[in-house]
Amino acid sequence: MLTDIEIAQQTKLIPIDQLAHEYGLSDDQFIPYGRDKAKVALDTSNPKGKLILVTATSGMPAGSGKTTTSIAVAQAFKKLGEKACLALREPSLGPSFGMKGGAAGGGYSQVVPMESINLHFTGDFHAITAANNLLAALIDNARHQGQVDLKEITWRRVLDVNDRMLRNIVTGLGGPANGIPTETGFDITAASELMAIICLAAGEEDLRFRLD
Structure with missing residues (x-):
């Protein structure tokens, strides 16, 4: 079985500007950070869609799977042909070097580039x-x-x-x-x-x- 990092590094990433355009963002609405990351301008003037909140009440040593579950839900909506977008909090370096080993999901339900997001992201x-x-x-x-x-x-x-x-x-x-x-x-x-x-x-x- 492949490890999380092996799965992440074998994934072919869509260029971030192409991905942003697919979700309806114009060039002035996002700032690229390399080829695979970007910051998006906060614009709440025209909210669309429905919000699903994934949370948990009891923590476990390796986490409660909130991130992995959230990613899986978004993937399921995409599989069903829906237009879905996922919002996660930025991972802290703490879990990355602790028992958890990161906070970007796991297996085939993770955000990529996993190591970059877990370590420094956009600073x-x-x-x-x-x-x-x-x-x-x-x-x-x-x-x-x-x-x-x-x-x-x-x-x-x-x-x-x-x-x-x-x-x-x-x-x-x-x-x-x-x-x-x-x-x-x-x-x-x-x-x-x-x-x-x-x-x-x-x-x-x-x-x-x-x-x-």
Whole structure:
């Protein structure tokens, strides 16, 4: 039996611009990232079709199969001749290097290019990581410069890799030039404050308001 990665790498991919055009997108509605990935402009002015939500209530060590089931449902609709499109959240690097081994489906129900999607994709997770940690640095610098007097800091830093050694740490050691010693830690990017804010924001103006 072929492994997930063998199945993924044997799949002949349709060029992303051809695929986008087949789904009715014009060239100004998507930004290609190489030959097999693209970002799509958010346009909710003319919603079409019906929404099916696939979820689960109980987790298992290797995941609950939500992604694989969702992909299989979309494949079934396509097999029936329906026009179907699937929306999944971007995989975190954490599961990719853990027991799960990725979050892009499995077997013949997976999204491809699997290894690219699981590892870096279009760089959005890295952007969120950098932005979250920039805010953490701004907070710490404001304390160091005496601009704010905070008894407790709840904004933590993030990293898109599961690393138990960084869950609870002390920063600011090494003397006054290196900041104020503080108990803090790293969360995984998918569970960051910034990720939650982005998911809740209704647009750029609302995003700025929530970040403020």
